[in-house]
Amino acid sequence: NNIAAIYIGQGNYDKAREKYFESLKLKKEIGNKQQISIAYYNIAETYYNQGKYDLALENDLESLKLKEEIGDKQGIAASYNHIGDIYFKKGNYDKALENQFASLKLFEKIGAKYSAANTDISIANAYSGKLDYSNATKWFRQAMQLAKEIGSKPLLQDAYKGLSEVNEKMSDYHNAYNYHKLYTDLKDTLLNETSSKQIAEMNTKYDTEKKDKELIQKDAEISKQQAESEKQQIQRNAFIVGFGLVLLLAIFIFRGYRHKREANRMLEIKNEAINKQNEEIEKKNTLITDSIEYAKNIQSAILPSEEELKKHFQDYFILYKPKDIVSGDFYWIHEQEDNLLLAVADCTGHGVPGAFMSLMGHNLLREIVSSKNNSNPSEILDELNLKVLKTLKQDSKNTSAKYGMDIALISMDKKRNTIEFAGAHNPLYIYRNKECIQLKADSRSIGNSMDKEEKGFNKQFFQLQKGDMLYLFSDGYTAQKGGSENKKFFFKPFRELLQGICELEVIEQQHLLNATVLSWQGNKKQTDDILIVGIRA
Structure with a gap:
């Protein structure tokens, strides 16, 4: 799943889906229904992002069926929401509303206010697609109030944008302008907050991980040199003992052999430690690259x-x-x-x-x-x-x-x-x-x-x-x-x-x-x- 998530971040949905199918096969062997339902949901998401809505719907329905069997209310609500999004993309606004209302009912029942506000926006968009601007306005306003209540700026931004577009379609240009102004002001605020925070985090992480990398490499070199030095010392001692008395020769040879065997064992342990350190270096390099990729998304946004x-x-x-x-x-x-x-x-x-x-x-x-x-x-x-x-x-x-x-x-x-x-x-x-x-x-x-x-x-x-x-x-x-x-x-x-x-x-x-x-x-x-x-x- 972690590898699939990396492919998702790169926009390579075919590769991500291959990993999700591998994960689905393993989870079916184990028989964990909850994990199987999550795998189907992730596969549906990759098809959705590629515009393959029929295949996305097929996997979403499989996921929903399993979630209903195990009584996963949060998961059921999420599946209804995603199915509603698929019908919206297919232009079937009635089916979209049917699933979004089912999702909203569950989210409100379990007290998931953020998800409820997000579903309010989906319902408003479906009504807007049906050209029912009165209901669209009602649900965008409900989403706006709930977003303010929970302090979610991204959801509030989406609600403002939706209200601006609906008022424009109703030729209410005054309100359309006012909501668009609220939307752009909030968008600039979020962009500045996100940019400042991510730049600071990336800079700190870059400096810290660069120093960690240098220390790990230095420790690896020292460990390798020490191991090599110990091996040479044992070999030198064994050579000197060879010039001893015949009676003691066998004893010293045996002792040298025992020391050498122990040294080799220690060398193997240290080599394993070096390999582990190299793996840690590779992970840190990956984290640095991921941080820079995130910075790319910030830069693209401006x-x-x-x-x-x-x-x-x-x-x-x-x-x-x-x-x-x-x-x-x-x-x-x-x-x-x-x-x-x-x-x-x-x-x-x-x-x-x-x-x-x-x-x-x-x-x-x-x-x-x-x-x-x-x-x-x-x-x-x-x-x-x-x-x-x-x-x-x-x-x-x-x-x-x-x-x-x-x-x-x-x-x-x-x-x-x-x-x-x-x-x-x-x-x-x-x-x-x-x-x-x-x-x-x-x-x-x-x-x-x-x-x-x-x-x-x-x-x-x-x-x-x-x-x-x-x-x-x-x-x-x-x-x-x-x-x-x-x-x-x-x-x-x-x-x-x-x-x-x-x-x-x-x-x-x-x-x-x-x-x-x-x-x-x-x-x-x-x-x-x-x-x-x-x-x-």
């Missing part, structure tokens, strides 16, 4: 969703290839009245350090535009530079370590079809009729102290035309080493590549960019995080 991007852009692509599990590159959007802010940033480093910087950069950008209602890209970069310096305590007197980011930031006026651009090292490329127009960035990074005579970041204005192709990017693509001479890709070939593909469909552009860099890279390692955002005006 990036704009596909739904949000499609809301603003009809024709776009994003090529996002972290060097490690997590990335120091990120992209960010923010709508402000008639203006849309879009940023592509490349933070110092990659992997875990780069991910820390990307989370900080995302939060600072959101803080700046929210508090000052500012859509001027140069002023935003000036403010971002000051906040990074202050947050990381980097000033002109402290030059031992400099961290920051390179960034391209545009503000798009939707009505006038214009953009304003400011950049720190990262430029903006605009292709019109296959000609490249470069809006160059300032030659300094965010996080560098300015001299008194230095001005802020420069702002550039550009009038867009229909069909213009805009590219914002980090330097990871051009820095990739490869080819026959193991050189960087460089900017000139990059611009020529964009010139050749800029009039193609955006999805084809994304595939060609990815195929080109993979071909250039060959069997070498990826040099840096890669991020390219392309938008057609």
Whole structure:
């Protein structure tokens, strides 16, 4: 089950299901009905996540049958809930409601308030599917009240979202807006709480486990050296005894043999201890990797969703290839009245350090535009530079370590079809009729102290035309080493590549960019995080 859970976390439901079937076979041999019912439930969950609802329903019903035989009320309620979800996905809202109400009755009877509130939301969604918005509103409100009572922010967030969507469908835009505002505020709160907590935990765990690993390796080496030394000493003693008296020779040979046998036994014990320590090291490495995978989920959560991007852009692509599990590159959007802010940033480093910087950069950008209602890209970069310096305590007197980011930031006026651009090292490329127009960035990074005579970041204005192709990017693509001479890709070939593909469909552009860099890279390692955002005006 633990191995299956790892596959679930990786989204490999076929592999997870293989492990669950192996577990089911063993549990059937033992005859433990409760464990068998859990196995069927887990198998149903893998089919559900793959959209194979008939197979999911078949295994859920097997699980429910066993739970009813042993009187597992909690399990019965969970199965009814899951069966209701399956019918909801199949569009059979009446059957969905029948099972969800059965689930709710049991959850309320055993006092499982969290599960009851979650089921209230499922019932509301089913009524919404039936276009019965009055009952949908009633059950979303019941879920909201129960979520407040038990202090569950995730459930309260789901209830707010559902009430916003239902009111919008009923053309009650005032309440729809109010509930959507409550939903987004709570979403930001949960994201900040989760991000801060997980980053702190991951950092502590990383440092502790790194030290443990070093100590275990050192102990293993010492134990091995001691065992080898003891063996050599015994062999040396045996050799010296060989030169003794004939009468004593047999006695000393016997004693040497006995000592050697004991030493070998001790050596075997110590080798077993070394093997055990190596297993512990492997487990700790797995835990570190799992922690970083969790950080990847946090980082993915702060990036704009596909739904949000499609809301603003009809024709776009994003090529996002972290060097490690997590990335120091990120992209960010923010709508402000008639203006849309879009940023592509490349933070110092990659992997875990780069991910820390990307989370900080995302939060600072959101803080700046929210508090000052500012859509001027140069002023935003000036403010971002000051906040990074202050947050990381980097000033002109402290030059031992400099961290920051390179960034391209545009503000798009939707009505006038214009953009304003400011950049720190990262430029903006605009292709019109296959000609490249470069809006160059300032030659300094965010996080560098300015001299008194230095001005802020420069702002550039550009009038867009229909069909213009805009590219914002980090330097990871051009820095990739490869080819026959193991050189960087460089900017000139990059611009020529964009010139050749800029009039193609955006999805084809994304595939060609990815195929080109993979071909250039060959069997070498990826040099840096890669991020390219392309938008057609």
